[in-house]
Amino acid sequence: MTGVAGTKTTHSAHVLDETRIREQFPILSSTVGDRPLVYLDNAATTQKPRVVLDTLSRYYAAENANIHRGVYQLSQAATEAYEGARAKVARFLHASDPSEIVFTRNATEGINLVAQTFGRSTVGAGDEVVISTMEHHSNIVPWQLLCEEKGAVLKVVPISDRGELDLDELDALLGPRTKLVSIVHMSNSLGTVNPVREVVERAHARNVPVLVDGSQAAYHMKVDVQALGCDFYVVTGHKLYGPTGIGALYGRRTLLDAMPPYQGGGDMISSVTFEKTTYNEVPHKFEAGTPHIAGAIGLGAAVDFIASVGFGPIVAHERRLLEYATNALTAVPGLRLIGTAPQKASILSFVLDDVHAHDIGTIVDTEGVAIRTGHHCTQPVMDRFGVPATARASLAMYNTADDIDRLVGALTKVREVFG
Amino acid sequence: MSDLRDLYQEVILDHNRSPRNFGPLEGADLQADGHNPLCGDQLSIAVKVEDGVLTDVRFEGSGCAISKASASLMTEGVKGKSLDEARAIFEQFHRLVTDQEAPVDPSLGKLAVFAGVRDYPARVKCAILAWHTLRAAVDDNHDIVSTE
8 A cells, every 4th residue: 555545646635536446445346236336334334445454364364463462473563563553543543642542342332431431430329421312322322321320310412403413502411410421523324523622622611521432423534632622532443444343442541540440351450369450551451351453453454544545535525425415315306314414424314205214225225225224323313303214325435426326316216116 | 136016016005105904993902012123113003802803903103115014914914813813824924025935825815915025135024023013912912022
């Protein structure tokens, strides 16, 4: 992979070369039946570039050993690759130090880790945790479990008809008992990009720490945890063009140091006797057992890949495509977009007259177009908009206007079937 | 993938547009709720039973065309049948939508329009939800039925 792979340097460093990008994703040249695949379910998971696949294969073929254990060279090389991946993720999120990056299975585990460590040691009876209506179930249920255990109260910031966070309501909900705000950076069902910096400022003004769920945001826009000022930030590797089963939690070092361990086991200790165990330092304190070494190294390759394309070209490309898709879809008779916030990115959730989303999904699939249908693990959002489900097209760096045309074409087939 | 018309047959589209036996059932003897968390399909089935015969069956709820039409056609198919007959039809219907090899049982009558579902494994749950819910109702099992 060269430093500027995928960008059209002959014209402008800010124009993404669709053909060169697409060539790097083997699955994009596959077919569904006799139709070329149009993959528009990126909010569920993104496809993987060859460099990530090659990294995984090379690791297992030539570098596999357990880490933090062996004195032999192979183990040292694996340890260096794993810790090198941590440094890459730290750079990607603009954390001040790699020790602030904890590897997890996914974003869900990152949130659960914070709930079970920071949450259980900080939240008591009558305390409050603040989330919003547009959270994914993974940023609702861990807090419900915590609140149930502790007798604490979950407060929910409402959203507008366009799908925007109500900041005045956030202010009203922040009180002396608020122990944490946990908020999504970018909604997976609406596309809304929340003003995280402002949320953090308002929460910090009351000494309330903030966790940000960056599952969706991190592959669409540059994330700088220091500029955002947040205290925790979670991402998942498989939405960053990386492997499944690996994610990362950024935590402010002072908070991580003060938090109790998450799971017990090997690697998270510095010494064990039956009388007393002392824990390893962060981030290892939170990584019990043999981690997903290959996954972490693959994630390192994935964030390097994103960096080599650059968020300048990615953001510009996806913004143009979102505008194109928004215009094309709103021109479809009977189609209504759910989620129309002025600040949104790369997600088009919609309903089509009285045709159920599931029927839409099946019919467009026969045209080779993969979209998500259902509640997208955000049932409260569906309730808020009074729909049982939506169809959702979500974009990534490799999507094109042609993909959108294929989707719109497939939607006319829905009309043909349902009349 | 087979032709979409095999899945969305005219009878199915008709029952989706104008579901039969749709609405509350006054004085129901048995009732059960079913949901399909993946799709958001939710329906409830209510029945009247006299001397072991389903004298009335109605349903309410929301869902995709397949689940709605399935519920609608089911209410027509089991009304007037005995509980045992209804259970037997359930088994036949289950085979119809899940078993790729099974010949279509002529005794299913109109319900045979759901044979196309077997080629769409992701949609089997939609077609079967009403039936699982009916079985829960007649077996007097009031836990919410889930096809997940």
